[in-house]
Amino acid sequence: MITFRMNGLEVKAEEGWTLLDTARFYGLEIPTLCYNEGLTPFGGCRLCVVEIGEGLRTKLVSACTYPAEEGLVVRTDSKRVWASRRMMIELMLAMAPGSKVLQDMASQFGVTRIRFTPRNEECVLCGLCVRMCAEQMDGKAIGFQQRGHKRKISTPFDMRSEECRLCGACMYICPACQLRCQGPNAETALCNGCLTMDPSCLDHYEDLQCWMYDAGRCGTCVREKT
Amino acid sequence: MVCAGTGCVSCGSFKIKEALEKEVKKRNLQDEVQVVATGCNGFCERGPIVMVQPDGIFYQLLKVEDVAHLVEEHLLKGRPVKKLMYVPPAEKQPVPKMKDIEFFKHQRLIVLRNRGRIDPEKIEEYIAFDGYEAMAKALSEMTPAAIIDEILFSGLRGRGGAGFPTGKKWAACAKEKRSPKYLICNGDEGDPGAFMDRSVLEADPHAVLEGMVIGAKAIGASKGFVYIRHEYPLALKRVEIAIAQARENGLLGEDILGTGFDFDLEIVQGAGAFVSGEETALIASVEGQIAMPRQRPPFPAQKGLWGQPTVINNVETWATVPNIIRRGSEWFSSLGTESSKGTKIFSLVGKINNTGLVEVPMGITLRDIVYGIGGGIPDNHEFKAVQIGGPSGGCLPAKLLDLPVDYESLTAAGAMMGSGGMIVMDDKTCMVDIAKYFLNFLQDESCGKCVSCREGTQRMYEIVKDITEGKGKEGDLALLEELALITKDASLCGLGQTAGNPVLTTLRYFRHEYEAHILDKRCPAGVCTKLIRYVVLSEKCTGCLSCKKACPTEAITGTLKEVHSIVQSKCIKCGACREACRFEAIEQQREEAIQII
Numbered sequence: 069m070i071t072f073r074m075n076g077l078e079v080k081a082e083e084g085w086t087l088l089d090t091a092r093f094y095g096l097e098i099p100t101l102c103y104n105e106g107l108t109p110f111g112g113c114r115l116c117v118v119e120i121g122e123g124l125r126t127k128l129v130s131a132c133t134y135p136a137e138e139g140l141v142v143r144t145d146s147k148r149v150w151a152s153r154r155m156m157i158e159l160m161l162a163m164a165p166g167s168k169v170l171q172d173m174a175s176q177f178g179v180t181r182i183r184f185t186p187r188n189e190e191c192v193l194c195g196l197c198v199r200m201c202a203e204q205m206d207g208k209a210i211g212f213q214q215r216g217h218k219r220k221i222s223t224p225f226d227m228r229s230e231e232c233r234l235c236g237a238c239m240y241i242c243p244a245c246q247l248r249c250q251g252p253n254a255e256t257a258l259c260n261g262c263l264t265m266d267p268s269c270l271d272h273y274e275d276l277q278c279w280m281y282d283a284g285r286c287g288t289c290v291r292e293k294t
Numbered sequence: 295m296v297c298a299g300t301g302c303v304s305c306g307s308f309k310i311k312e313a314l315e316k317e318v319k320k321r322n323l324q325d326e327v328q329v330v331a332t333g334c335n336g337f338c339e340r341g342p343i344v345m346v347q348p349d350g351i352f353y354q355l356l357k358v359e360d361v362a363h364l365v366e367e368h369l370l371k372g373r374p375v376k377k378l379m380y381v382p383p384a385e386k387q388p389v390p391k392m393k394d395i396e397f398f399k400h401q402r403l404i405v406l407r408n409r410g411r412i413d414p415e416k417i418e419e420y421i422a423f424d425g426y427e428a429m430a431k432a433l434s435e436m437t438p439a440a441i442i443d444e445i446l447f448s449g450l451r452g453r454g455g456a457g458f459p460t461g462k463k464w465a466a467c468a469k470e471k472r473s474p475k476y477l478i479c480n481g482d483e484g485d486p487g488a489f490m491d492r493s494v495l496e497a498d499p500h501a502v503l504e505g506m507v508i509g510a511k512a513i514g515a516s517k518g519f520v521y522i523r524h525e526y527p528l529a530l531k532r533v534e535i536a537i538a539q540a541r542e543n544g545l546l547g548e549d550i551l552g553t554g555f556d557f558d559l560e561i562v563q564g565a566g567a568f569v570s571g572e573e574t575a576l577i578a579s580v581e582g583q584i585a586m587p588r589q590r591p592p593f594p595a596q597k598g599l600w601g602q603p604t605v606i607n608n609v610e611t612w613a614t615v616p617n618i619i620r621r622g623s624e625w626f627s628s629l630g631t632e633s634s635k636g637t638k639i640f641s642l643v644g645k646i647n648n649t650g651l652v653e654v655p656m657g658i659t660l661r662d663i664v665y666g667i668g669g670g671i672p673d674n675h676e677f678k679a680v681q682i683g684g685p686s687g688g689c690l691p692a693k694l695l696d697l698p699v700d701y702e703s704l705t706a707a708g709a710m711m712g713s714g715g716m717i718v719m720d721d722k723t724c725m726v727d728i729a730k731y732f733l734n735f736l737q738d739e740s741c742g743k744c745v746s747c748r749e750g751t752q753r754m755y756e757i758v759k760d761i762t763e764g765k766g767k768e769g770d771l772a773l774l775e776e777l778a779l780i781t782k783d784a785s786l787c788g789l790g791q792t793a794g795n796p797v798l799t800t801l802r803y804f805r806h807e808y809e810a811h812i813l814d815k816r817c818p819a820g821v822c823t824k825l826i827r828y829v830v831l832s833e834k835c836t837g838c839l840s841c842k843k844a845c846p847t848e849a850i851t852g853t854l855k856e857v858h859s860i861v862q863s864k865c866i867k868c869g870a871c872r873e874a875c876r877f878e879a880i881e882q883q884r885e886e887a888i889q890i891i
Contacts, residue, residue, distance in 0.1 A: 111589050114746045114784045128783050133589040152746070152784040155777065159749040183773055184753050193742065212584060212742070215567060217752050219742035 072140040075275070081136035088116055088131040091144060098144055099153065099173065101160070101243055102194035103132045107203055110195050114156050115173075119143045128152060145276035154179050160192045167192070169243040190245040193219055197238030205237045295345040295410060299334025299496055300489070300528055301650075302341035306358070307331075310342050313358045317365040327369055333497020335410040336651035337397055340380060345392060345410060352392040353378045383647055383669060397648045400667050402629070404637045405613045406653045409497045414532050417539040420500040426545055428619035432508045433553040436619075438468060441512040445615065448623035449635035454480055454571070454608035455683070455712045456788065457634070457701040460615075463605060467513045467595040470603035477510050477518035478599065478606040480576055484523065484568035485684030486735060488715035490639040491609035493651050495522065495529035498613065499536035503559065505612035507550065508619055510557040513605055518557065519580055523564035533561060568685075568739035571713075572787045573606045575741065586741045587787035608713070610639055630656035634700035638711070642668050644718035645675065654699070661695040664718055675720035679803070683712025685732045685739075686792030688799030689725060708799040710792060724821035725804040726811050730758045732796040740789060747790030750781030754797055763824040764885065766812035775801060820882050823867040827885050832857045834879035844874035 070081045074091060081090040086109065091098050101113040111133040118131045122141045128148065143149065154177050161170050162184040170192070174180075193212075198221060201207040209232035213220050223229035239245065269277040296302075296311040314329045335343050340354035344364075351374050353364065360378055367373045379388035380395055389395050403409070412419035420426070432441055446461030467475060479502060483491040495502060506518050520537075522530050537559050540546040548556045562580050569575050570585040577599050579585040598604025614636060618626045627635045634656040640663065641651050647669035654663060660680060664670070671677050679689040688709030690697065697703050701711050719728065733755040742748040757774050760766055778794030778801075785791050801808065810816050817825040830841075830850075837855040849865040852858035860871070872880040 110743075111786055112743050112745065114744050114786075117784050130589060130786065135591060137591075148783065151776075152780050155780045156745050156784065159745055159753065162753070163749065185756065192745070193748070195743075212586075215569070215742045216736075216738045216740045216748065217742075218738075219748065 070136045070138050072137060072142065074142045075144055085136045086132055087118060087120075087129075087134045087136060087140075087142060090136050091118075091131060096144055098131050099176075100132060101169070101173075101192075102196055104196060104200075104241065107196070107199040109133045110199065113160070113192075113194050115153055117149055117152050119146045119149050143275060147270055147274055150177070150270060150276070153177055158182055159184070161186075163187050163189050163192050164244040166190065167244040191221060191242075192244050193221065194243065195221070196241045196243065197221065200237045200241045205233075205235055207231050207233060207235070207237075209233075210238060295330050295332050295347060297333075297335045297341060297343040297345075297410060298331035299336075299338070299341075299493060301334065301338030302343055303528070305341040307342035309358055310344065310356050310361060313361040314344070314365065317362050318369070321365060321370055323365075323369060330413050331415075332410045332412060333408070333414045334493040334651060336401075336406065336493070336653075337395075337648065338651065339647070339649035343410075346374075349374070350391045350393060352380055352390065352395065354380050383672075396669060397650065397652075397667055400658075400662060401653050402637050402655050403653050404617050404629075405494060405501070405610055405639060406497065406651070407617075408501070409493070412498070414497055414499055415535050417500060417536070417543060417545075420498070424620060425500055426504055428616035429504045429507050429545070430551055432511055432619050433551055433555050436511075438512045438514060441508060441619070442468060444619060444623045445512070446623075448618045448626040449630075449633075450611065450614060450618060450626065451634065451701065452608060453610035453614070453638065453713070455710065457711055460607060460611055463595055463607070464509065464512050466593065467603045467605045470596060472603060473514065474517060474602055475513055475515040476599045476602055476604040477506055477513070477515045478573075478576065478580065478604060479506055479518070479520040479609060479612050480571065480573065480606055481520060481522040481526070481529070481609045482564045482571040482576060483526075483609075483713060484571055484739070485713055485715045487641060487643045487717050488684060488713055489641050490651065490714050492526050492529050493641075494609050494613050494639070495526070496532055499529075499533045500540065501613040501616055502533070502609055503536055503540055503546065505615035506559065507546070507557055508615050509605060509607070509612065511555060513603070515605070516556050516558070518559045519562050519599075520559055521562045521564055521570075521576055521580060523566060523570075525566060530561065530563065537561070567741070568735075569741045569787070569789055572789060574787070576606065577604065584741075586743050587789075589786055610714075631698065631700045633702055638699070638714055640714045640716045642716050642718070644681075644716075645671055645720040645723070646718040647672050656700045657698045659696050659698055660690065663699070663716070664695065668718065671718070671720050675722065677718070678721050678723055679719045679725065679728075681709075681717040681719065681728065681732075681796075682715070683710040683792075683795075684715045685735045686710070686789065686795050687712045687715070688795045689719070689728060689803065690799070691803040708795060708802055710795070722819055722821070724762075724817055724819040725800045725807045726758060726762055726817075727819075727821045729796050729800045730755065730762055733758055736789070736793050736796075740793070741787075744784075744786045744790060746781050746784040747786070747793060750777055750785070750790070751793050753777060754781070754794075758797070761808060761811045762817070762822040764811070764815045764822075766808075768812070770812060771801065771805070771808055816884050825885050826867060826882050827862060828860055828865060828867065828869070828871060828880055829883055830858050830860060831879045831881055834877050836877055836879070838876070840874045840876065841871035841880060844870040846870060 098116050100116045102110045109132040111130040116131040117128040119126050120142050157174050157179045162182050165186050201210050209229040296307055318327050342356045344353045364375050367375050376388050379390050381388045442464050450460045451457040481491050564570050567585045570579045572587045575585040575587040594604045594606055630636050637653050637655050639653045643649050652667050677692050679691050681689045704711050737751040737755045740747045740751050778797040782794040810818050820826050835857045842850040847864050847866050849861045850858050
């Protein structure tokens with residue numbers, strides 16, 4: 069067993085567990101997007117970042133790929149972590165404003181505006197479909213192409229792939245292209261119709277103060293909606 | 295000695311060599327004079343370069359026409375040719391000898407000790423200068439633990455950028471019980487304006503091989519890979535020759551030097567992605583996958599190439615290793631500062647008199663590099679900033695010129711050591727434009743795996759681009775700063791974790807320039823084309839037509855002896871007309887300014 073500290077609690081992890089596995093085992097909420105239990109962790113969406121280390125030398129790492137380490141000190145909801153998560157949600161929403169999964173996440177984390185020019189794409193390049201196709205469907209029909217701002221997911225040479233059996237698993241798992249947000253102006257703006265969370269405690273403390281670390285669900289700190 | 299580094303070759307040094315050989319033969323000197331092609335001398339500004347030994351006379355900026363005269367005068371009559379020698383700026387007397395030239399005087403050559411001295415394609419010449427001595431010592435006299443201790447005590451830190459202690463890395467890998475283990479040499483140098491690794495591989499490939507054999511013995515590896523980007527054909531060729539020669543001479547392969555130690559090397563060509571320089575991405579690339587980094591731990595020393603323990607070091611690090619083993623860790627650690635030992639190679643480029651490759655001890659100040667070795671800024675312009683550490687490094691202003699160059703000081707100032715690119719900028723450089731240039735590079739070269747890096751660099755580029763086009767808004771700077779910090783914080787690999795630096799350092803030291811662009815819609819350096827316009831001052835224009843001839847887009851109207859004018863819709867704002875005008879009749883103005891006719 070590996071013993072380390074998470075949000076001040078002493079936790080025990082089994083050999084081979086990641087920080088995310090440990091957190092979920094203890095009921096601590098860490099948001100994820102590109103993570104799925106049945107697939108290899110990717111570490112791309114950066115939503116599951118947690119702060120590790122003590123004192124001045126702390127850093128952010130993705131909980132889904134970081135292995136549990138003896139004596140590690142982890143904070144899952146520090147100010148720095150939340151600032152990063154909110155920015156990631158904003159950046160992804162600017163890519164695909166129509167995604168209900170992302171819109172819901174924005175509400176949960178109190179992201180109320182997009183400061184970048186929306187691109188109205190239907191993909192946030194989380195790679196779930198690529199891994200689903202390769203690992204669960206044994207298809208390997210789609211993959212990443214190019215890099216940087218030209219990156220996209222497609223079949224080789226953008227042609228109909230013989231490997232693709234049209235099973236639809238890629239669409240089933242996609243967080244962006246399937247479910248559309250049905251808010252008032254869903255296609256153009258953030259609706260925040262299901263806003264539940266705007267923790268005022270982060271204005272005063274370094275860490276989220278929710279009871280049992282059930283981030284955002286306890287409701288005690290929700291501001292009045294205007 | 296004809297310099298055959300990439301800089302001189304592109305200036306035609308092979309033609310010079312051919313002409314030299316012909317002239318020497320014509321005068322029947324071939325038995326006394328030998329024409330040798332060497333690795334890069336470093337003084338690339340003055341190529342093609344020829345050295346005449348043993349006098350040590352340094353000839354520069356040679357043309358094929360000069361060769362006959364040179365051979366006749368110097369080689370036959372023994373009279374060095376003054377007009378082909380180097381004359382320092384603002385001086386009249388030429389400096390004949392290489393060791394007296396300011397550019398070379400302040401350097402301390404360790405990794406580059408064989409530059410300009412040996413033919414990199416001949417193993418005998420490398421061996422003649424103590425080559426493979428350190429390897430023989432390591433293989434026959436030292437235990438793996440002793441080698442690692444020697445490297446640890448020397449204080450050598452990785453020269454690839456992050457500065458991780460090399461000895462620690464090796465020790466971690468040596469501890470692993472699993473085999474096989476692998477060694478990798480990282481020669482995927484992708485920074486704009488950097489050519490250190492290229493030069494080492496071209497000038498002294500055997501030093502890298504020797505370092506790798508020593509490393510292999512230390513960690514117990516039997517197979518190594520040299521990863522070189524395919525844009526470096528000369529380096530690839532020379533390493534290939536070096537490996538073949540080493541194999542022939544029993545310095546690579548099975549039972550090296552009869553010590554029973556086996557180690558062999560293979561070359562892997564990179565396909566041209568900047569991110570492949572990141573170690574986990576490079577390993578993926580060697581495996582034949584997309585060069586995409588993964589999170590560490592597990593570190594390559596535990597789980598690297600094909601899941602096996604792997605040590606991966608930069609070209610310069612490997613080339614330093616034989617020197618440490620040969621001359622001892624104490625000697626090495628006497629150079630440099632408390633935490634950064636030894637020497638570092640920098641490629642000095644940009645607005646500087648002596649462009650080239652320099653090797654200096656750690657702890658030297660920026661001023662010594664820029665004004666001492668570099669010879670200052672051309673045309674009496676003012677020094678504005680120096681960009682250190684490649685695209686993800688930072689821009690340091692004039693007030694930090696006395697900063698010592700070591701890992702900690704540079705990081706504290708917001709830049710980083712990186713692989714050692716140093717771009718000098720003068721007062722005609724717009725810092726917002728520089729930030730835009732590097733962001734454009736990064737958004738293109740980010741692998742695109744994590745949101746923070748892929749989207750972060752793209753959005754930062756968009757914001758900065760808007761600012762340079764006069765579309766900047768209030769609040770842009772705050773957003774830019776927030777985004778840059780979070781990109782640094784949340785990204786997975788070294789690329790994203792430093793991608794905010796160009797923005798953060800220019801914001802920190804040159805905030806007023808951003809503000810001028812946003813609030814006044816003005817580019818103080820006159821670089822951002824959307825914010826400037828060129829106009830003809832009618833009282834000064836003599837109608838000489840020279841600007842009209844210089845204009846590439848035919849945007850200037852007017853006939854001889856008649857005041858010209860510029861058609862703004864056709865003007866691409868290249869500034870060629872202003873350079874062509876001898877009467878200072880063309881002025882650069884703010885875009886909204888009223889045109890004076």
